[in-house]
Amino acid sequence: MKTTLRKAIHQVDVMMAPLILSAVKEQNALNTYLFHALFRDEEELALNCCDPQQQVTVDTFRRFVAYHKSKGYTFVSPVDVLKGLDPDERYVMITFDDGYYNNLRALPILEEFNVPALFFISANHVRKGKAFWWDVAYREGKKAGMSDAAIDLEKEHLLTLTDDAIDSYLTRKYGPACFTPIGETDRPLTPDELNKFAQHPLVHIGNHTCDHAVLPNYNAAGIKEQIAKAQDILEDIVGYRPITIAYPCGEFNDTVLKVCREENIKLGITTQHAKNFSPQLYEPTNLLTLNRFTIWGKEDLISQCDFYRSDFHVLDKMKGMIKRLKAKV
Numbered sequence: 001m002k003t004t005l006r007k008a009i010h011q012v013d014v015m016m017a018p019l020i021l022s023a024v025k026e027q028n029a030l031n032t033y034l035f036h037a038l039f040r041d042e043e044e045l046a047l048n049c050c051d052p053q054q055q056v057t058v059d060t061f062r063r064f065v066a067y068h069k070s071k072g073y074t075f076v077s078p079v080d081v082l083k084g085l086d087p088d089e090r091y092v093m094i095t096f097d098d099g100y101y102n103n104l105r106a107l108p109i110l111e112e113f114n115v116p117a118l119f120f121i122s123a124n125h126v127r128k129g130k131a132f133w134w135d136v137a138y139r140e141g142k143k144a145g146m147s148d149a150a151i152d153l154e155k156e157h158l159l160t161l162t163d164d165a166i167d168s169y170l171t172r173k174y175g176p177a178c179f180t181p182i183g184e185t186d187r188p189l190t191p192d193e194l195n196k197f198a199q200h201p202l203v204h205i206g207n208h209t210c211d212h213a214v215l216p217n218y219n220a221a222g223i224k225e226q227i228a229k230a231q232d233i234l235e236d237i238v239g240y241r242p243i244t245i246a247y248p249c250g251e252f253n254d255t256v257l258k259v260c261r262e263e264n265i266k267l268g269i270t271t272q273h274a275k276n277f278s279p280q281l282y283e284p285t286n287l288l289t290l291n292r293f294t295i296w297g298k299e300d301l302i303s304q305c306d307f308y309r310s311d312f313h314v315l316d317k318m319k320g321m322i323k324r325l326k327a328k329v
């Protein structure tokens with residue numbers, strides 16, 4: 001389907017969502033949400049010192065939690081999910097990927113509403129205090145006068161590489177110092193900060209590989225190393241072996257799932273935009289490929305939340321129709 005048509009239908013779906021929610025009871029499910037960096041405010045975002053990603057500020061995050069509380073959602077941790085959820089309830093699980101220092105800003109909000117969150121940590125970034133490659137590519141690219149489109153294109157290429165190859169590429173282009181974080185906005189947590197953070201009862205720590213590895217770019221040995229070593233490093237820092245993983249960039253394959261089972265990882269989270277329904281939620285295989293929605297700071301928050309909660313999307317119906325027609329040809 002053409003992008004412009006797809007965007008137009010999506011807009012119709014977004015506009016219709018509040019009406020659908022007021023007319024039809026939404027299906028009970030576990031809705032998992034993805035956040036990355038948590039910017040202090042618009043001013044910090046405007047500094048351009050790191051990839052703006054979803055451009056989510058502390059205020060947006062607070063409104064996100066307040067919205068779901070007001071709609072009667074129960075916030076759960078991975079431990080709650082593994083104990084089994086009540087099929088008659090609606091749930092939210094909050095997740096943050098990567099291990100940014102700025103994720104500490106979520107804590108007062110988690111405490112205010114008494115809700116848990118799951119933080120997926122790229123272990124070597126914390127251990128080495130190394131900046132994330134996408135922030136380096138964005139910051140240095142901007143300094144060098146690259147357009148946003150050119151930076152996006154470069155990032156697309158880097159996503160097909162292993163972490164070693166990405167490091168070599170950016171070091172060759174911008175020099176070895178480029179991986180030194182420039183401040184509180186782009187730096188990862190230190191091991192001490194992570195250790196303290198992880199002791200908080202509302203904070204749960206998960207695996208995000210050693211080097212933020214896009215796992216299908218690695219062979220079987222590489223996949224094993226990226227997942228197992230991250231388990232070791234995180235255990236060393238936080239005192240326990242994670243039982244959850246978020247696949248960097250949502251990418252996984254059969255070898256990845258096999259390694260997760262070997263490492264006793266029980267919950268795996270993708271970036272597939274969908275709710276997690278019961279009873280699929282209780283199949284052990286499905287628990288390693290949970291769906292997750294992304295929140296965008298520059299889009300209207302309530303419209304996005306309504307859209308994700310609504311169970312009727314014209315775009316999905318059309319995609320399904322096209323798929324069925326293609327299968328018949």
Ligand SMILES: [Zn+2]
Pocket residue numbers: 097098208212248249
């Ligand atoms: Zn990530």
